[in-house]
Amino acid sequence: MKYTYIAGTGSYVPDEIISNFALEKMIDTSDEWIRTRTGIVERHIARKDEATSDLAVKAAQSALEDAGLEANDLDLIITATVTPDMLFPSTGCMVQKKIDARKAAAFDISAACSGFLYALEVGDQLIKSGQYQNILILGADTLSKITDWTDRNTCILFGDGAGAVILRTREKEQGVLCSHLYSDGAMSEMLQVPAGGSLRPASEETVQNRLHYITMKGNEIFKTAIKAMTEAIEQAASSVGIPIDNIDFFIFHQANTRIINAVAQRLSIPENKIPLTIQKYGNTSTASMPITLDELNKNGKVHQGDIVCFAAFGGGLTWASSLVRW
Numbered sequence: 001m002k003y004t005y006i007a008g009t010g011s012y013v014p015d016e017i018i019s020n021f022a023l024e025k026m027i028d029t030s031d032e033w034i035r036t037r038t039g040i041v042e043r044h045i046a047r048k049d050e051a052t053s054d055l056a057v058k059a060a061q062s063a064l065e066d067a068g069l070e071a072n073d074l075d076l077i078i079t080a081t082v083t084p085d086m087l088f089p090s091t092g093c094m095v096q097k098k099i100d101a102r103k104a105a106a107f108d109i110s111a112a113c114s115g116f117l118y119a120l121e122v123g124d125q126l127i128k129s130g131q132y133q134n135i136l137i138l139g140a141d142t143l144s145k146i147t148d149w150t151d152r153n154t155c156i157l158f159g160d161g162a163g164a165v166i167l168r169t170r171e172k173e174q175g176v177l178c179s180h181l182y183s184d185g186a187m188s189e190m191l192q193v194p195a196g197g198s199l200r201p202a203s204e205e206t207v208q209n210r211l212h213y214i215t216m217k218g219n220e221i222f223k224t225a226i227k228a229m230t231e232a233i234e235q236a237a238s239s240v241g242i243p244i245d246n247i248d249f250f251i252f253h254q255a256n257t258r259i260i261n262a263v264a265q266r267l268s269i270p271e272n273k274i275p276l277t278i279q280k281y282g283n284t285s286t287a288s289m290p291i292t293l294d295e296l297n298k299n300g301k302v303h304q305g306d307i308v309c310f311a312a313f314g315g316g317l318t319w320a321s322s323l324v325r326w
Protein backbone atom coordinates (compact mmCIF):
# COMPACT_ATOMS: atom_id res chain seq x y z
CA MET A 1 0.00 0.00 0.00
CA LYS A 2 1.37 3.42 -0.96
CA TYR A 3 0.68 6.64 0.91
CA THR A 4 1.14 10.27 -0.14
CA TYR A 5 2.90 12.69 2.16
CA ILE A 6 3.73 16.36 1.92
CA ALA A 7 7.53 16.50 1.72
CA GLY A 8 7.91 20.26 1.38
CA THR A 9 6.00 23.54 1.17
CA GLY A 10 6.67 26.92 -0.43
CA SER A 11 4.94 30.19 -1.13
CA TYR A 12 5.45 33.57 -2.70
CA VAL A 13 3.61 36.89 -2.82
CA PRO A 14 4.65 39.84 -4.99
CA ASP A 15 6.36 42.89 -3.42
CA GLU A 16 3.79 45.62 -4.11
CA ILE A 17 1.26 46.14 -1.31
CA ILE A 18 -2.09 47.90 -1.59
CA SER A 19 -3.49 48.83 1.83
CA ASN A 20 -7.12 49.51 2.67
CA PHE A 21 -6.15 53.17 3.03
CA ALA A 22 -4.87 53.19 -0.56
CA LEU A 23 -8.22 51.72 -1.67
CA GLU A 24 -10.05 54.52 0.18
CA LYS A 25 -8.44 56.89 -2.35
CA MET A 26 -9.54 54.80 -5.34
CA ILE A 27 -13.17 53.86 -4.55
CA ASP A 28 -16.01 54.66 -2.13
CA THR A 29 -14.94 52.44 0.79
CA SER A 30 -13.19 52.62 4.16
CA ASP A 31 -10.50 50.75 6.03
CA GLU A 32 -13.05 50.20 8.81
CA TRP A 33 -15.63 48.61 6.43
CA ILE A 34 -13.08 46.29 4.82
CA ARG A 35 -11.51 45.19 8.13
CA THR A 36 -14.78 44.51 9.91
CA ARG A 37 -16.59 42.91 6.92
CA THR A 38 -13.71 40.80 5.60
CA GLY A 39 -10.71 40.79 7.99
CA ILE A 40 -8.44 42.12 5.21
CA VAL A 41 -5.90 44.86 5.97
CA GLU A 42 -3.72 44.77 2.87
CA ARG A 43 -3.00 42.65 -0.21
CA HIS A 44 0.00 42.03 -2.49
CA ILE A 45 -0.35 42.77 -6.19
CA ALA A 46 1.71 41.44 -9.11
CA ARG A 47 3.58 43.81 -11.41
CA LYS A 48 2.22 44.35 -14.91
CA ASP A 49 4.94 42.12 -16.35
CA GLU A 50 4.59 39.44 -13.65
CA ALA A 51 2.47 36.46 -14.72
CA THR A 52 0.91 33.72 -12.60
CA SER A 53 3.73 31.34 -13.58
CA ASP A 54 6.35 33.79 -12.25
CA LEU A 55 4.76 33.65 -8.80
CA ALA A 56 4.32 29.88 -9.07
CA VAL A 57 8.00 29.37 -9.95
CA LYS A 58 9.14 31.13 -6.77
CA ALA A 59 6.75 29.05 -4.63
CA ALA A 60 7.87 25.88 -6.42
CA GLN A 61 11.57 26.60 -5.86
CA SER A 62 10.94 27.19 -2.16
CA ALA A 63 8.96 23.92 -1.86
CA LEU A 64 11.65 21.95 -3.73
CA GLU A 65 14.31 23.30 -1.37
CA ASP A 66 12.16 22.43 1.65
CA ALA A 67 11.74 18.88 0.32
CA GLY A 68 15.44 18.52 -0.52
CA LEU A 69 14.66 17.80 -4.19
CA GLU A 70 15.82 19.19 -7.55
CA ALA A 71 13.41 20.22 -10.32
CA ASN A 72 14.74 17.28 -12.30
CA ASP A 73 13.37 14.87 -9.67
CA LEU A 74 9.77 15.89 -10.46
CA ASP A 75 7.68 13.60 -12.62
CA LEU A 76 4.52 15.73 -12.63
CA ILE A 77 3.43 19.34 -12.11
CA ILE A 78 -0.25 20.08 -11.41
CA THR A 79 -1.14 23.77 -11.32
CA ALA A 80 -4.47 24.98 -9.99
CA THR A 81 -5.26 28.41 -11.38
CA VAL A 82 -8.05 30.52 -12.88
CA THR A 83 -5.61 33.16 -14.10
CA PRO A 84 -3.38 31.19 -16.47
CA ASP A 85 -0.59 33.08 -18.24
CA MET A 86 -2.61 32.55 -21.45
CA LEU A 87 -5.45 30.31 -22.66
CA PHE A 88 -2.89 27.73 -23.65
CA PRO A 89 -0.24 26.34 -23.23
CA SER A 90 -0.95 25.54 -19.60
CA THR A 91 0.62 27.55 -16.81
CA GLY A 92 2.05 24.22 -15.60
CA CYS A 93 4.05 24.00 -18.85
CA MET A 94 5.34 27.56 -18.29
CA VAL A 95 6.47 26.58 -14.79
CA GLN A 96 8.05 23.38 -16.11
CA LYS A 97 10.08 25.42 -18.60
CA LYS A 98 11.14 28.07 -16.09
CA ILE A 99 12.30 25.66 -13.38
CA ASP A 100 13.75 23.28 -16.00
CA ALA A 101 11.87 20.20 -14.79
CA ARG A 102 12.68 18.16 -17.88
CA LYS A 103 11.18 14.86 -16.76
CA ALA A 104 7.86 16.29 -15.54
CA ALA A 105 4.54 16.23 -17.35
CA ALA A 106 2.43 19.31 -16.61
CA PHE A 107 -1.22 20.33 -16.72
CA ASP A 108 -3.64 22.80 -15.09
CA ILE A 109 -6.80 22.41 -13.04
CA SER A 110 -9.57 25.02 -12.97
CA ALA A 111 -11.63 24.96 -9.77
CA ALA A 112 -11.23 28.57 -8.58
CA CYS A 113 -10.56 28.91 -4.84
CA SER A 114 -10.99 25.15 -4.30
CA GLY A 115 -8.39 24.38 -6.97
CA PHE A 116 -5.57 23.53 -4.58
CA LEU A 117 -7.64 20.76 -2.95
CA TYR A 118 -8.72 19.45 -6.36
CA ALA A 119 -5.04 19.29 -7.39
CA LEU A 120 -4.10 17.67 -4.08
CA GLU A 121 -6.70 14.93 -4.61
CA VAL A 122 -5.53 14.24 -8.19
CA GLY A 123 -1.88 14.19 -7.10
CA ASP A 124 -2.67 11.94 -4.13
CA GLN A 125 -4.49 9.40 -6.31
CA LEU A 126 -1.71 9.40 -8.93
CA ILE A 127 0.90 8.77 -6.22
CA LYS A 128 -1.22 5.99 -4.71
CA SER A 129 -1.56 4.42 -8.17
CA GLY A 130 2.22 3.89 -8.13
CA GLN A 131 2.70 5.71 -11.45
CA TYR A 132 4.24 8.89 -9.99
CA GLN A 133 6.74 9.46 -7.18
CA ASN A 134 7.39 13.21 -6.90
CA ILE A 135 4.58 15.62 -7.76
CA LEU A 136 4.63 19.40 -7.53
CA ILE A 137 1.19 20.80 -6.64
CA LEU A 138 0.74 24.53 -7.21
CA GLY A 139 -2.06 26.90 -6.27
CA ALA A 140 -1.29 30.18 -8.03
CA ASP A 141 -3.41 33.14 -9.06
CA THR A 142 -3.14 36.78 -10.02
CA LEU A 143 -6.76 37.81 -9.53
CA SER A 144 -5.67 41.47 -9.64
CA LYS A 145 -5.41 41.01 -13.43
CA ILE A 146 -9.12 40.13 -13.74
CA THR A 147 -10.41 42.49 -11.04
CA ASP A 148 -12.47 45.56 -11.89
CA TRP A 149 -10.67 48.18 -9.79
CA THR A 150 -13.76 50.43 -9.98
CA ASP A 151 -16.07 47.79 -8.42
CA ARG A 152 -16.02 48.10 -4.63
CA ASN A 153 -17.92 44.82 -4.23
CA THR A 154 -14.95 42.82 -5.47
CA CYS A 155 -11.73 44.86 -5.69
CA ILE A 156 -11.27 45.13 -1.92
CA LEU A 157 -11.17 41.34 -1.60
CA PHE A 158 -8.46 39.98 -3.81
CA GLY A 159 -4.67 39.68 -3.77
CA ASP A 160 -2.06 37.77 -5.76
CA GLY A 161 0.12 34.87 -4.64
CA ALA A 162 1.27 31.31 -5.09
CA GLY A 163 1.67 28.30 -2.83
CA ALA A 164 3.27 24.93 -3.50
CA VAL A 165 3.58 21.50 -1.96
CA ILE A 166 5.70 18.53 -3.01
CA LEU A 167 3.90 15.20 -2.77
CA ARG A 168 6.02 12.08 -2.34
CA THR A 169 5.30 8.44 -1.81
CA ARG A 170 5.99 6.31 1.27
CA GLU A 171 4.85 3.00 2.73
CA LYS A 172 3.98 4.34 6.19
CA GLU A 173 0.40 5.51 6.82
CA GLN A 174 0.97 9.24 6.88
CA GLY A 175 0.09 12.22 4.73
CA VAL A 176 -3.15 12.64 2.81
CA LEU A 177 -5.89 10.69 4.63
CA CYS A 178 -8.86 11.71 2.49
CA SER A 179 -10.25 14.35 0.16
CA HIS A 180 -13.84 15.15 -0.75
CA LEU A 181 -14.60 17.27 -3.81
CA TYR A 182 -17.97 18.86 -4.64
CA SER A 183 -19.31 20.97 -7.52
CA ASP A 184 -22.59 22.63 -8.43
CA GLY A 185 -22.49 24.17 -11.90
CA ALA A 186 -26.11 25.27 -11.50
CA MET A 187 -24.74 28.10 -9.32
CA SER A 188 -22.00 29.08 -11.78
CA GLU A 189 -23.39 32.58 -12.33
CA MET A 190 -22.73 33.54 -8.72
CA LEU A 191 -19.04 34.00 -9.46
CA GLN A 192 -17.57 34.24 -12.93
CA VAL A 193 -15.56 36.07 -15.56
CA PRO A 194 -18.21 36.25 -18.32
CA ALA A 195 -16.01 36.82 -21.40
CA GLY A 196 -12.70 35.74 -22.85
CA GLY A 197 -13.62 32.10 -23.43
CA SER A 198 -15.36 30.33 -26.31
CA LEU A 199 -18.83 31.51 -25.21
CA ARG A 200 -17.96 35.19 -25.50
CA PRO A 201 -14.57 35.60 -27.18
CA ALA A 202 -12.81 38.91 -26.57
CA SER A 203 -14.25 41.68 -28.72
CA GLU A 204 -14.54 45.46 -28.58
CA GLU A 205 -18.02 44.96 -27.15
CA THR A 206 -16.91 42.59 -24.33
CA VAL A 207 -14.15 45.00 -23.36
CA GLN A 208 -16.48 48.01 -23.40
CA ASN A 209 -18.99 46.13 -21.23
CA ARG A 210 -16.26 45.18 -18.74
CA LEU A 211 -17.00 41.47 -19.20
CA HIS A 212 -13.41 40.37 -18.64
CA TYR A 213 -13.59 41.10 -14.93
CA ILE A 214 -14.82 39.03 -11.97
CA THR A 215 -18.54 39.39 -11.20
CA MET A 216 -19.77 38.04 -7.88
CA LYS A 217 -22.96 37.73 -5.85
CA GLY A 218 -21.00 38.00 -2.61
CA ASN A 219 -23.89 37.80 -0.20
CA GLU A 220 -25.35 34.59 -1.65
CA ILE A 221 -21.92 32.97 -1.83
CA PHE A 222 -21.32 33.93 1.79
CA LYS A 223 -24.26 31.86 3.06
CA THR A 224 -23.65 28.92 0.72
CA ALA A 225 -19.95 28.81 1.65
CA ILE A 226 -20.63 28.49 5.38
CA LYS A 227 -23.03 25.58 4.95
CA ALA A 228 -20.92 23.80 2.32
CA MET A 229 -17.61 24.02 4.19
CA THR A 230 -19.20 22.96 7.49
CA GLU A 231 -20.64 19.84 5.85
CA ALA A 232 -17.43 19.11 3.93
CA ILE A 233 -15.38 19.12 7.16
CA GLU A 234 -17.94 16.86 8.88
CA GLN A 235 -17.78 14.49 5.91
CA ALA A 236 -13.97 14.40 5.98
CA ALA A 237 -13.80 13.73 9.71
CA SER A 238 -16.47 11.02 9.70
CA SER A 239 -15.03 9.26 6.62
CA VAL A 240 -11.76 8.51 8.42
CA GLY A 241 -13.25 8.25 11.92
CA ILE A 242 -11.34 11.19 13.40
CA PRO A 243 -13.43 13.36 15.75
CA ILE A 244 -13.36 17.05 14.81
CA ASP A 245 -11.99 17.80 18.30
CA ASN A 246 -8.90 15.70 17.50
CA ILE A 247 -7.93 17.83 14.49
CA ASP A 248 -4.97 20.09 15.30
CA PHE A 249 -5.25 22.74 12.57
CA PHE A 250 -7.96 23.96 10.20
CA ILE A 251 -6.63 25.69 7.10
CA PHE A 252 -9.52 27.45 5.43
CA HIS A 253 -9.61 29.19 2.09
CA GLN A 254 -8.95 32.77 3.16
CA ALA A 255 -11.96 34.56 1.66
CA ASN A 256 -13.53 36.28 4.65
CA THR A 257 -12.87 35.96 8.41
CA ARG A 258 -16.63 36.12 9.03
CA ILE A 259 -17.13 32.99 6.89
CA ILE A 260 -14.30 31.21 8.74
CA ASN A 261 -15.65 32.28 12.16
CA ALA A 262 -19.16 31.09 11.28
CA VAL A 263 -17.89 27.62 10.28
CA ALA A 264 -15.70 27.51 13.41
CA GLN A 265 -18.67 28.39 15.58
CA ARG A 266 -20.85 25.68 14.05
CA LEU A 267 -18.16 23.03 14.59
CA SER A 268 -16.90 24.40 17.96
CA ILE A 269 -13.38 24.90 16.61
CA PRO A 270 -11.21 27.06 18.91
CA GLU A 271 -9.50 30.12 17.39
CA ASN A 272 -5.98 28.85 18.16
CA LYS A 273 -6.45 25.98 15.69
CA ILE A 274 -7.16 28.32 12.76
CA PRO A 275 -4.12 29.99 11.19
CA LEU A 276 -5.07 33.17 9.31
CA THR A 277 -3.19 34.99 6.56
CA ILE A 278 -6.12 36.90 5.04
CA GLN A 279 -5.23 40.12 6.89
CA LYS A 280 -1.89 40.32 5.02
CA TYR A 281 -2.77 38.89 1.63
CA GLY A 282 -6.55 39.18 1.08
CA ASN A 283 -8.25 36.41 -0.90
CA THR A 284 -5.49 34.95 -3.09
CA SER A 285 -7.89 32.38 -4.56
CA THR A 286 -6.39 28.89 -4.90
CA ALA A 287 -3.08 30.11 -3.41
CA SER A 288 -4.53 31.01 -0.03
CA MET A 289 -4.41 27.55 1.56
CA PRO A 290 -0.89 26.49 0.46
CA ILE A 291 0.41 29.94 1.48
CA THR A 292 -1.17 29.52 4.93
CA LEU A 293 0.17 25.97 5.19
CA ASP A 294 3.66 27.14 4.23
CA GLU A 295 3.66 29.80 6.94
CA LEU A 296 2.49 27.23 9.51
CA ASN A 297 5.20 24.81 8.41
CA LYS A 298 8.06 27.31 8.15
CA ASN A 299 7.19 28.81 11.55
CA GLY A 300 7.61 25.32 13.03
CA LYS A 301 4.05 25.21 14.32
CA VAL A 302 2.95 21.95 12.71
CA HIS A 303 4.56 18.79 14.08
CA GLN A 304 4.82 15.21 12.93
CA GLY A 305 1.57 13.38 13.62
CA ASP A 306 -0.58 16.54 13.69
CA ILE A 307 -3.86 16.30 11.80
CA VAL A 308 -4.46 19.22 9.43
CA CYS A 309 -7.89 19.80 7.89
CA PHE A 310 -8.32 21.91 4.74
CA ALA A 311 -11.63 23.40 3.60
CA ALA A 312 -12.26 25.57 0.56
CA PHE A 313 -15.03 27.16 -1.42
CA GLY A 314 -15.08 29.05 -4.71
CA GLY A 315 -16.32 29.66 -8.23
CA GLY A 316 -17.95 26.81 -10.12
CA LEU A 317 -19.39 26.56 -7.60
CA THR A 318 -16.83 24.19 -6.13
CA TRP A 319 -15.97 23.21 -2.58
CA ALA A 320 -13.75 20.63 -0.97
CA SER A 321 -12.15 19.29 2.18
CA SER A 322 -9.00 17.24 2.86
CA LEU A 323 -7.38 15.72 5.92
CA VAL A 324 -3.62 15.29 6.18
CA ARG A 325 -1.60 13.61 8.93
CA TRP A 326 1.68 15.61 9.07
Ligand code: ACO
Nearest residue numbers: 029030033112113152153156218219221222255256314315
Ligand atom coordinates in the same frame (compact mmCIF):
# COMPACT_ATOMS: atom_id res chain seq x y z
N1 ACO B 1 -17.02 49.45 1.00
C1 ACO B 1 -18.08 50.01 1.63
N2 ACO B 1 -19.33 49.54 1.51
C2 ACO B 1 -19.51 48.45 0.72
C3 ACO B 1 -18.44 47.82 0.04
C4 ACO B 1 -17.17 48.38 0.20
N3 ACO B 1 -16.07 47.86 -0.39
N4 ACO B 1 -18.92 46.77 -0.66
C5 ACO B 1 -20.24 46.72 -0.43
N5 ACO B 1 -20.61 47.74 0.41
C6 ACO B 1 -21.94 48.06 0.91
C7 ACO B 1 -23.04 47.55 0.01
O1 ACO B 1 -23.30 48.47 -1.02
C8 ACO B 1 -24.18 47.43 0.99
O2 ACO B 1 -24.74 48.72 1.21
P1 ACO B 1 -26.32 48.90 1.40
O3 ACO B 1 -26.65 48.13 2.66
O4 ACO B 1 -26.47 50.38 1.53
O5 ACO B 1 -26.93 48.30 0.18
C9 ACO B 1 -23.51 46.99 2.28
O6 ACO B 1 -22.13 47.39 2.16
C10 ACO B 1 -23.60 45.52 2.55
O7 ACO B 1 -23.27 44.82 1.35
P2 ACO B 1 -23.19 43.24 1.30
O8 ACO B 1 -22.82 42.80 -0.07
O9 ACO B 1 -24.46 42.68 1.89
O10 ACO B 1 -21.97 42.99 2.31
P3 ACO B 1 -21.52 41.64 2.95
O11 ACO B 1 -21.55 41.76 4.41
O12 ACO B 1 -22.17 40.43 2.33
O13 ACO B 1 -19.97 41.60 2.53
C11 ACO B 1 -18.57 40.46 0.96
C12 ACO B 1 -19.62 41.55 1.16
C13 ACO B 1 -17.36 40.87 1.75
C14 ACO B 1 -18.25 40.38 -0.52
C15 ACO B 1 -19.12 39.09 1.48
O14 ACO B 1 -20.41 38.89 0.97
C16 ACO B 1 -18.25 37.92 1.10
O15 ACO B 1 -17.13 37.79 1.58
N6 ACO B 1 -18.78 37.00 0.27
C17 ACO B 1 -18.10 35.76 -0.06
C18 ACO B 1 -17.08 35.94 -1.11
C19 ACO B 1 -16.44 34.62 -1.43
O16 ACO B 1 -16.16 33.83 -0.54
N7 ACO B 1 -16.25 34.31 -2.70
C20 ACO B 1 -15.81 32.98 -3.07
C21 ACO B 1 -14.38 32.85 -3.13
S1 ACO B 1 -13.62 33.91 -4.35
C22 ACO B 1 -13.13 32.91 -5.70
O17 ACO B 1 -13.51 31.80 -5.85
C23 ACO B 1 -12.26 33.58 -6.74
